[in-house]
Amino acid sequence: MAGIPIFEKHNTNKYNILYSDTMAKPKGSIIVDRERCKGCEICVPACPTGVISLAREVNSKGYHFSYMANPDACTGCTNCAIVCPDGVITVYRKKVST
Amino acid sequence: MAENTGIKDVVRDENLVYKKTSVLTDKVMHYCPGCGHGTAHRLIAEVIEEMEIQSGTIGVTPVGCAVLMYNYLDIDMQEAAHGRAPAVATAIKRLMPDKYVFTYQGDGDLAAIGTAETIHACNRGENIAIFFINNGIYGMTGGQMAPTTLLGMKSSTSPYGRDVHMMGNPLKMTELVAQLPGTWYVTRQAVHTPASVRKAKKAIRQAFENQKLKKGLSLVEIVSNCNSGWKMSPVDSNKWMAENMFPFYPPGDIKLEGKLVGKE
Ligand SMILES: Cc1ncc(C[n+]2csc(CCOP(=O)(O)OP(=O)(O)O)c2C)c(N)n1
Ligand code: SF4
Ligand code: SF4
Numbered sequence A: 001m002a003g004i005p006i007f008e009k010h011n012t013n014k015y016n017i018l019y020s021d022t023m024a025k026p027k028g029s030i031i032v033d034r035e036r037c038k039g040c041e042i043c044v045p046a047c048p049t050g051v052i053s054l055a056r057e058v059n060s061k062g063y064h065f066s067y068m069a070n071p072d073a074c075t076g077c078t079n080c081a082i083v084c085p086d087g088v089i090t091v092y093r094k095k096v097s098t
Numbered sequence B: 001m002a003e004n005t006g007i008k009d010v011v012r013d014e015n016l017v018y019k020k021t022s023v024l025t026d027k028v029m030h031y032c033p034g035c036g037h038g039t040a041h042r043l044i045a046e047v048i049e050e051m052e053i054q055s056g057t058i059g060v061t062p063v064g065c066a067v068l069m070y071n072y073l074d075i076d077m078q079e080a081a082h083g084r085a086p087a088v089a090t091a092i093k094r095l096m097p098d099k100y101v102f103t104y105q106g107d108g109d110l111a112a113i114g115t116a117e118t119i120h121a122c123n124r125g126e127n128i129a130i131f132f133i134n135n136g137i138y139g140m141t142g143g144q145m146a147p148t149t150l151l152g153m154k155s156s157t158s159p160y161g162r163d164v165h166m167m168g169n170p171l172k173m174t175e176l177v178a179q180l181p182g183t184w185y186v187t188r189q190a191v192h193t194p195a196s197v198r199k200a201k202k203a204i205r206q207a208f209e210n211q212k213l214k215k216g217l218s219l220v221e222i223v224s225n226c227n228s229g230w231k232m233s234p235v236d237s238n239k240w241m242a243e244n245m246f247p248f249y250p251p252g253d254i255k256l257e258g259k260l261v262g263k264e
Helices: A014-018 A079-083 B036-051 B065-071 B085-095 B107-113 B115-124 B173-178 B194-212 B234-248
Strands: A025-032 A052-054 A066-068 A089-096 B016-018 B057-061 B076-079 B100-106 B129-134 B183-190 B217-223 B252-256
Touching (some): A025 A066, A079 A089, A079 B194, B036 B194, B057 B085, B065 B076, B065 B100, B085 B100, B100 B107, B100 B194, B107 B115, B115 B129, B115 B173, B129 B173, B173 B183, B173 B252, B183 B194, B183 B234
Parallel strands (some): B057 B076
Antiparallel strands (some): A025 A089, A052 A066, A089 B016, B183 B252
């Protein structure tokens, strides 16, 4: 890939940039309030890194609550939390330098 | 080393970047899973928290699915008869002009039974905010056709789709009130994606900030889903909304600082 700089303006995949080996990358984590989650699934397509799935188990109301199926990919961007109609997601983020 | 940073190192108070605002109570909202009402409530609560106006805000709730909104926001709220929220809010604001006063209304409430109250409050230029949740249907009572129902859209009272000859045209209340001299800020938003949520929150904030100016009414329409009434999954209903509602109800600002956008 010689000659193609990773920061080229039209590079639309910003995650290439975030995950390039030399950068400090944010490590995120979410906590889902399982009992309040209604399993609506709105957070799943909102996550840019495919972290969230619905659990096979259900909560006491019978809803398949959401959880981090792929926790290593979470950047703590808060997208999932801000689209959640029931406000059940809490987000943490820490900068980690490699 | 990144590889060694586990969830326990991340989930710490000092790394907290988002949690539910305390202006929302801990009651579980009665809305159907994925309903936009919950997101709209949360954005209003977040703005109230950020502006530090929790004790200075009075909300007026509608009849419709959001009738129980007063259980979910930890602020003073008054329930109005169906469609009458702008009239009740007018009285509250005139008696207590220093309070931030808003109504929260569905399309059945605002654009059907409450059309007169809406238009006259807008035309009088009351210094209130109206948050208008347009899901194109009467959600609470079982998905009947509303004035806002799209042409061809199925509802329990238009099972073959809305037919213009029989049922007339859908009503763009937001564009209509933007024509009135009493409105200062009129915008249409949505809450189905992270980007739209961020924009809608800015609009809600603007509507609250405008009350300090005393220059007229602010109306923020939020195009939303009624996944139960539309008989779709929440994710599908948001897709359907973007594909079918947005061409007729396009998101964007309609009137800024008393001037129609794109005019003059
Ligand atoms: C005076 C009066 N007429 C009719 C009703 C029945 N009713 C209750 S809610 C509603 C419509 C609500 O629809 P909308 O405002 O769109 O809110 P949504 O439930 O979709 O959020 C109607 C007609 C009523 N409660 N009171
Ligand atoms: S915080 Fe962002 S990256 Fe992490 S799960 Fe939520 S949407 Fe995905
Ligand atoms: S009926 Fe429709 S508007 Fe009412 S809570 Fe359910 S999805 Fe929301």
